[in-house]
Amino acid sequence: xxxxxxxxxxxxxxxxxxxxxxxxxxxxxxxxxxxxxxxxxxxxxxxxxxxxxxxxxxxxxxxxxxxxxxxxxxxxxxxxxxxxxxxxxxxxxxxxxxxxxxxxxxxxxxxxxxxxxxxxxxxxxxxxxxxxxxxxxxxxxxxxxxxxxxxxxxxxxxxxxxxxxxxxxxxxxxxxxxxxxxxxxxxxxxxxxxxxxxxxxxxxxxxxxxxxxxxxxxxxxxxxxxxxxxxxxxxxxxxx
Numbered sequence: 395x396x397x398x399x400x401x402x403x404x405x406x407x408x409x410x411x412x413x414x415x416x417x418x419x420x421x422x423x424x425x426x427x428x429x430x431x432x433x434x435x436x437x438x439x440x441x442x443x444x445x446x447x448x449x450x451x452x453x454x455x456x457x458x459x460x461x462x463x464x465x466x467x468x469x470x471x472x473x474x475x476x477x478x479x480x481x482x483x484x485x486x487x488x489x490x491x492x493x494x495x496x497x498x499x500x501x502x503x504x505x506x507x508x509x510x511x512x513x514x515x516x517x518x519x520x521x522x523x524x525x526x527x528x529x530x531x532x533x534x535x536x537x538x539x540x541x542x543x544x545x546x547x548x549x550x551x552x553x554x555x556x557x558x559x560x561x562x563x564x565x566x567x568x569x570x571x572x573x574x575x576x577x578x579x580x581x582x583x584x585x586x587x588x589x590x591x592x593x594x595x596x597x598x599x600x601x602x603x604x605x606x607x608x609x610x611x612x613x614x615x616x617x618x619x620x621x622x623x624x625x626x627x628x629x630x631x632x633x634x
Contacts, residue, residue, distance in 0.1 A: 399622040401629030408625045413446045423530035433460040435533040436475030444483035454489040463544035463571035464497040497570045504561045504568040512559040526579040540595035540609035544569035574613040581618040593631035
């Protein structure tokens with residue numbers, strides 16, 4: 395694992411650095427494989443990044459959009475990760491609708507929709523069942539509790555090793571989420587972390603010894619590149 399940690403002066407600098415890095419990785423994937431597969435994060439931190447990517451001149455027909463996790467709500471719900479990304483980015487560029495691959499949230503159960511999306515991933519990547527496909531870029535954040543995607547502390551989703559997609563649990567509310575093994579297969583993972591409230595979580599994520607069941611972002615140890623982009627407030631965890 396090649397891990398890089400960068401602390402930027404403020405959130406604006408964090409977003410600018412993330413924009414440069416994401417665009418560079420997207421262009422490299424397109425040059426090498428003639429397409430880019432990117433899985434997006436939800437939450438407030440990446441929204442300005444998506445707004446910035448929407449201003450770029452990119453070969454949108456070669457870019458395929460996925461999500462690392464999704465709240466189990468309709469796409470037009472205010473809490474939808476898909477809805478946020480469409481509003482901030484995807485509705486503003488000429489990307490084919492067939493290149494957008496949202497997690498389904500309108501089935502009989504979250505478990506059924508997780509299985510459906512897993513089948514969609516196998517079909518898209520042309521991988522065999524049990525084989526983990528390799529995304530070019532996966533964007534992630536962390537919560538104050540050190541969760542990432544919808545892999546929450548001490549939940550069943552953390553133990554899933556034989557699936558691409560599973561059901562996460564946030565205080566009894568179901569989410570659909572990539573599993574840790576799928577995330578770890580990526581060529582490049584980029585964490586975006588802002589705010590002083592993340593310092594305690596970061597201190598445990600980077601500790602020499604801490605329980606990943608309690609601090610789930612510790613499970614993210616990819617075979618490819620792992621980038622941590624922090625603003626100065628989050629970066630102060632190193633001073634503790």
